[in-house]
Amino acid sequence: MTSIKASRGFNAWVAATVGSELGSGVLAFALTWTASGHGPHVASAVLTLTVAPAVLLGLLGGAVADRFGPHRVMIICTLAMILVSAGLGVVVLVREPTSALLLITAVLIGTIAAFQRPASSVFPRLFVADADLGTAMARVGMASQFARTIAPPAGGLLVGLIALSGVAFVDVVGGVVMLVALLLITPPKEHTPAREAVTFRGIVAGVTTARGTDGVPALLACVAIVAGAVIPAVLLGIPLAARERGWSASEAGMIEAGWIAGGLACGAWFAWQGTAAKAWRPMALGPLIVAAGLGLLAIATDWIVALAGTTLIGVGVVVFTAHVFPTYVLLAPPPMVSRFQGLLMLVQQTPQLIVNPLIGFFVAAVGTGPVLAVSGLLATLATLTVVTDRTLRTFTTR
Incomplete structure (x- = not known):
């Protein structure tokens, strides 16, 4: 076994990743399932609109993380995702989910991901030595993969029991767990801001x-x-x-x-x-x-x-x-x-x-x-x- 020197903060973040990814996974399933009730074209559009922002905004998302630091960007993105999920849950409680609502939600989720993914991908580097980075990233990947594996069947069960609104609030819980972990974590390495990053040049x-x-x-x-x-x-x-x-x-x-x-x-x-x-x-x-x-x-x-x-x-x-x-x-x-x-x-x-x-x-x-x-x-x-x-x-x- 290879042991890596990582702080308790890193281990807490890995644990919180399971809850956060599970919440996101069950919500993604519930959105697609609900969209399929409006027809295959709506379901296809929802899937596309969760991916397209990463293509359009991925470079900007990486620049923002270089400028302000991955830790700060992840906190802001997690808070934004909590607000989106909570808003979706409240709206669906009082009215039927329309195609427009599902498409707007997909765009918002994809946009947040475009900023969050570059930051979360480099976050382990603030905790471990270069020689341990592969192992650290493997542990994060393992946590994410585990959550993504159980998310679809869990989403199928939950959407039948508590509907889309309930699943949205499940994602809120996962987001809150991640937000608390991020607020309590202090990475041992500091990020050096690249002040020119968020410019065209x-x-x-x-x-x-x-x-x-x-x-x-x-x-x-x-x-x-x-x-x-x-x-x-x-x-x-x-x-x-x-x-x-x-x-x-x-x-x-x-x-x-x-x-x-x-x-x-x-x-x-x-x-x-x-x-x-x-x-x-x-x-x-x-x-x-x-x-x-x-x-x-x-x-x-x-x-x-x-x-x-x-x-x-x-x-x-x-x-x-x-x-x-x-x-x-x-x-x-x-x-x-x-x-x-x-x-x-x-x-x-x-x-x-x-x-x-x-x-x-x-x-x-x-x-x-x-x-x-x-x-x-x-x-x-x-x-x-x-x-x-x-x-x-x-x-x-x-």
Whole structure:
């Protein structure tokens, strides 16, 4: 076991993350479920509007965190989310949730996330030494993944028992827990404000510096490949393959659970044992594991084989991300670390907005199997990108 020197404040924040992410997850499910009652176009629009602000405002969100510090930004964003959830709960108590209300709520949630995510991604750096950053981020990721795993079934249960208004107030409780934790925490490292960050020149400087920092363009390319080519194929490919191959809804659910279980098990390993000092090796290995899993899913005629495939995919993604994200933070200049995170968020989200509709088109044209197989081949491009970058091959956290 690898032990990290982290303050009690860090551990309190990790614990609060479970409650906060669980509240956000059940609210996201309830919003989508309620929107689906207005028709598929409304449900699709709600999902899109929770992602689009990250694409439009992610760079600004990172700049704000560089200017004012991730701690302060997280406090303000958490308070804003509490107000949005409380407002939604009160409105839905007195009137039926309209399409307009759901869409407005989605925009507000997505906008808050555009500012909160870059800040929360770099927050662990204020608590631990660089050598321990990978392990610390793995523990945060483990807490978030655990909450996201139980959120959909919990959301399904709660929306039936207490409706959308009650679920909104559940999110308020999770937000209050996080807000209290953040107000009581004092990170051992201080943030140095980048006063020029929230200007057009400062935002552009973040992008140009990222482009000119050795190793960073390669990491961004790898993330774009995995996020754009792999994640949509899995999230859409599992239900489409299930219908195409005659698997039942319960079998499809088990296949989906394999993706989650594989990621959780792998995340728990890194949170307990720590991440590799020479990160390029697992960064290169992860996409190959993903490709193997996608290959199994592409050819599976039995749902057990598909389950093995999705489990491999979950393992591969976490092997990859558990080393990519800390390396990316460590390569970023300290005054620009949040702006780099905003750029990373942009790179993660934009390809998915483009690829999601294309997946449906190609599946309709050639079937699920070939699309999944091609996605697996594309995943290997991330491995090729890692092994051909000299900075990544020589980078070490110890």
